[in-house]
Amino acid sequence: MQTDRVLIIGGGIAALYAALALAPRPVLIIAPEPLGHGASSAWAQGGVAAAMGPGDRPSDHLADTIRAGAGLVDAAVAARITAEAAEHVARLSDLGAPFDRDLHGNYLLSREAAHGAARVVRVGGDRAGQAIMATLIRAVQAAPHIQLQTALSVTGLIVEAGQVVGVEVEGDGTGEIRGPAVLFAGGGAAGLYAVTTNPNRIRGQMLGMAARAGALIRDAEFVQFHPTAIDIGEDPAPLATEALRGEGAVLINAMGTRFMPALAPEAELAPRDIVARGVFAEWQAGRRPMLDARALGAQIASHFPTVHAACQRAGIDPAQEPIPVTAAAHYHMGGIAVSADGRCSLPGLWVAGEAACTGLHGGNRLASNGLLEALVTGRAAGLDIAAAMPTGAAPEAKVALAGTAPVADPAKVARLRGLMTTHVGVIREETGLRAALAGLADLEPDAPPALANMLAAARMIATAALLRRESRGAHCRSDFPGELPPKPSHLTLADALALKEPA
Numbered sequence: 001m002q003t004d005r006v007l008i009i010g011g012g013i014a015a016l017y018a019a020l021a022l023a024p025r026p027v028l029i030i031a032p033e034p035l036g037h038g039a040s041s042a043w044a045q046g047g048v049a050a051a052m053g054p055g056d057r058p059s060d061h062l063a064d065t066i067r068a069g070a071g072l073v074d075a076a077v078a079a080r081i082t083a084e085a086a087e088h089v090a091r092l093s094d095l096g097a098p099f100d101r102d103l104h105g106n107y108l109l110s111r112e113a114a115h116g117a118a119r120v121v122r123v124g125g126d127r128a129g130q131a132i133m134a135t136l137i138r139a140v141q142a143a144p145h146i147q148l149q150t151a152l153s154v155t156g157l158i159v160e161a162g163q164v165v166g167v168e169v170e171g172d173g174t175g176e177i178r179g180p181a182v183l184f185a186g187g188g189a190a191g192l193y194a195v196t197t198n199p200n201r202i203r204g205q206m207l208g209m210a211a212r213a214g215a216l217i218r219d220a221e222f223v224q225f226h227p228t229a230i231d232i233g234e235d236p237a238p239l240a241t242e243a244l245r246g247e248g249a250v251l252i253n254a255m256g257t258r259f260m261p262a263l264a265p266e267a268e269l270a271p272r273d274i275v276a277r278g279v280f281a282e283w284q285a286g287r288r289p290m291l292d293a294r295a296l297g298a299q300i301a302s303h304f305p306t307v308h309a310a311c312q313r314a315g316i317d318p319a320q321e322p323i324p325v326t327a328a329a330h331y332h333m334g335g336i337a338v339s340a341d342g343r344c345s346l347p348g349l350w351v352a353g354e355a356a357c358t359g360l361h362g363g364n365r366l367a368s369n370g371l372l373e374a375l376v377t378g379r380a381a382g383l384d385i386a387a388a389m390p391t392g393a394a395p396e397a398k399v400a401l402a403g404t405a406p407v408a409d410p411a412k413v414a415r416l417r418g419l420m421t422t423h424v425g426v427i428r429e430e431t432g433l434r435a436a437l438a439g440l441a442d443l444e445p446d447a448p449p450a451l452a453n454m455l456a457a458a459r460m461i462a463t464a465a466l467l468r469r470e471s472r473g474a475h476c477r478s479d480f481p482g483e484l485p486p487k488p489s490h491l492t493l494a495d496a497l498a499l500k501e502p503a
Contacts, residue, residue, distance in 0.1 A: 007179040009154045010186030012041035014353030014378035016136040019146050021382030027146045032153045035137045040187045044129030045241035047122035049368040050085035053109050056117045058083045068114040068271045069362025070473030071486030077359045081376045088375040097135040111246040112367035114271040120368045125303040126241045155449035157213040164348030181385045188354035189457050193329035194417040197239045204457025206355035210336045211456045211493040216345040218357040219334035221464035221475045227275040229328030237328045238310035242367050249293035253282045273364045273474040276327040280426040290322035333361040342381030352377040363473020408450040424462050429479040433466040463496040
């Protein structure tokens with residue numbers, strides 16, 4: 001099927017924001033589920049990081065971003081994104097996003113780990129992602145240039161003469177959709193792990209498809225583990241937002257002892273990699289880690305309703321007892337290597353949001369910079385695609401498709417996720433990483449496209465982790481605890497399959 005519409009793959013904040021930026025050029029958004037369902041954006045609790053408080057400046061936000069990123073942040077990219085933050089908060093407010101404000105109309109700001117000031121613009125305490133998504137969904141549904149197609153999965157890229165010209169799709173059957181440009185904005189890869197905070201469908205598909213088509217992948221080894229996923233046996237694990245620690249909650253173990261003050265001067269507000277390793281160490285030692293938010297009392301229910309609801313499902317009253325927590329795969333700092341305008345190494349393909357690696361996060365993402373990056377890169381990619389296309393109204397004819405998005409073999413997906421959690425998790429070493437790669441290789445023969453994309457993404461992460469023989473940011477090698485001179489990593493799938501060793 002040939003269409004004049006720009007093809008946007010994904011249904012989260014980056015995808016919707018890009019679609020709006022493309023007006024009046026015709027757009028087709030393809031997502032496997034209805035908008036608002038299954039997108040990581042909708043699950044984000046903290047909010048949008050922006051220097052909007054008294055005395056706070058974008059340069060301070062930039063400095064915190066660079067400091068958290070463990071030497072791998074692209075300073076020019078970070079300067080641009082942090083400088084634009086307030087503009088995007090204002091743009092969302094104009095669209096109707098109900099950010100928390102005081103009686104004078106000032107934004108209420110939360111402080112999260114590694115931020116030097118309270119600068120996270122929030123909604124309902126811990127419902128920012130959900131509220132921003134609802135705002136953008138309304139805008140997209142009202143936009144005449146946008147068509148939405150759900151219940152359809154993209155399983156591959158069509159590349160002809162070195163140019164991306166469309167996508168392969170699966171629904172009730174298989175097919176192709178060709179268009180003038182393709183934007184990947186379908187989330188990250190943390191769902192490749194058995195213990196994760198990501199929705200079930202977010203399992204590295206964008207990364208895997210791009211890698212299988214030959215795209216350059218950057219910093220794939222850097223997976224962020226959130227230190228306070230609520231440990232109640234749910235998959236995905238519900239999240240206890242970092243804002244709780246910003247409000248005074250502390251981490252304790254089964255003996256009631258705080259363990260973070262001995263690990264970092266910032267204690268519970270240290271960068272996420274440090275806190276995650278602290279929580280993981282307590283878990284490994286059998287001293288069950290817990291988040292003690294009892295000092296917040298009854299306000300937990302009103303200020304953090306999402307956390308409170310998750311606790312209630314498990315019979316926990318967070319105002320009266322500590323919340324059991326664990327480190328869970330949460331966000332992929334690496335991804336498809338892109339320029340500032342979202343262009344990747346494959347002509348015709350743009351990438352935005354968590355699927356992209358812009359260099360903003362480096363080796364360790366600063367809290368609540370994820371939604372900010374989705375907004376900035378989504379709009380930048382949309383504007384760049386628009387500049388590369390002729391102006392025109394949406395065509396009369398719409399793309400007519402129907403289907404049910406396929407699901408990969410559950411047993412094989414479970415094995416893949418188990419390999420990643422066991423061998424490519426919070427702490428890594430060579431023997432385990434090679435075991436992961438061997439296990440992935442066993443799953444690769446005759447894998448259908450949906451599984452092949454996940455396997456390719458997992459292979460990129462595990463290979464990059466094996467090749468980075470140091471510990472930096474969220475990448476911790478027990479066999480290489482020291483640091484080398486900071487250097488971004490770049491790989492193609494061909495490199496990964498050849499397993500090129502570092503010099």
